[in-house]
Amino acid sequence: MTQAATPTADTVRRVVRSLLQDSPLHDSPLPDPPRPDGGGLRIAPVAEGGEHSTWFVGARHVLRLAPDREASRRQRRELRLRELVRPHIGVAVPVSVAHGEWASGLTYTLDTLIPGGSGEQRDVSAVGEADLAGLLSGLREVPGPQAETLGVPRATPRSLETLRTAAERAAERLAEADEFDPVRLKQLTAGGVVQLAAQPGTAFLVHHDLKGEHLVVSGDGRVRGVLDWTDAAVGDPTEDIAGLAVAVGAPAAVRAATLAGYGARPCLRGLWLARCDTLTRLADRLGDGHHDDSAVPLLRAQLAHAWEAILLERLTDEAW
Template identity: 75%
Template sequence: MTQAPTPTADTVRRLVLSLLPNGGAAGAGPHVRPVGEGGEHSSWWVGARHVLRLAPDRDASARLRRELRLRDLVRPHIGVAVPVSVAHGEWTSGLGYTLDTRLPGTTGEQQGVSAIGENDLAALLTGLREVPVRQAEALGVPRATPRSLEALRSAAASAAQRLAAADEFDPARLAQLKASAAVQLAAQPGVAVLVHHDLRGEHLMVSADGRVRGVLDWTGAVLGDPAEDIAGLAVAVGAPAAVRAATLAGYGARPCLRGLWLSRCDTVTRLAEHLRDGETGPVPLLRIQLRRAWEAILLERVTELPGDD
């Protein structure tokens, strides 16, 4: 595997000057600064209009190149903007980059989604379901096996006990998901759609009026379980908004509840793992995400699946 050099501001500035020679005053080029939210790519703001993403290894380079083609495929379907690449290539031997347009708005971690914004999320979920699976597969988008909700429930139960000891979570809340319900909420066979698979708040661009204006970072997209994106939205914007959007997109109770419990098991487990490992950086965000995923929704109170207690 290629060992990527650590990109510096000078590295980025030289590359940007070769791509945007008229982008700065007196040949200095536009101002560049790292994107603080991280991710698997080394990302830099370039002036006020662009973002540069540098793949750190060959696998990430392949995903980045695939993303360029995938964005063109999804753009007509999803009803919200995706970035446009104004230049792409290799920033060092074997490692790719893309210089993208910067979408307007701020991230979903900084700006809440309004009721109209939920309609935008519904259009996103609807459009992802309409993307032709064969075309996405031809681009190299991999298939992903649906996760076992029962296995996630078991892992979350152990994590919940650790959180209880730290006074972070009441494990009795997880008892709402009985073993029989986890079985009933298994993914339905033969149902595979294009899944963004990383609908975190930082990947949703939201305007000041709460409209969802764009979706970033399609490198993790798969063909698989649509409940994964419902789960992502529950963590990003809260369970009620996620389920309302999914319902507007035509999803029934089963995938909505499956997505809800995927998000709840995930957030309990992730917070417990970070506290166990002594990590402090992401813990405040993980607490917020857990709270969002565990917001009560009407659907779980009134829906009874066959075989439930």
């Protein structure tokens, strides 16, 4: 795979200059209008950006530059997919006002900025949970075959037994570091794994990366938008329930999924996907010697979110 140099502020200014020549971006937070070289526009890196180099451009746009050809292919697909999902999900997705190549074969998209903060820093309110329910139910309405014609891949459901085995090893490592009590994982029994296997015929379009940084949350806890659709797939919808459990906490995720029409089994499957994943991710990170890594506090917070007790667990001693 061809790997380009990491985009810099100068790269962004060059792209912005080319865009200003065609259609000036009159959204500068500064009192003076943007200069033809883009110097009057705020250009600043976004801390959260995943596999894309992401930059604020002015007050109302975000520039995302794909770092390699595979990411470029996924970004091109995302532009088409966002138009497909927009009418269905009840929350905003970014609009691309310009797109092209920032280097040979490497793409960019200049997107509208959805007002709000990251779901990593803001709590979701009860009304925000209803927004998430609309997202989950809306994704079921997106025609899967049409998404596949855009190049969205079909994903095979993950084995919960395989995940549980990996999580058991991770829990033991975390216990040695005084990070987790492995007894808690015994709630997921062998019988529960069988009961919570993915059901055939339930594949829908799945965002597949519903972590907090991809949720735009307003000051009153409403979910205003969902970002970064590059990992979308047609597959197991409980993956998005799992993502929400990590992002906003297990109780809120299960309430949203229930409002969206999901029953106890898919809710619990999503919950245990999240719990196994968070154990493994934190153990792997600590095992690599990254105890002081800035990612560790986030991984700890995600584990705590996924392991919050849901109402069913509070009301019954039944194990899964």
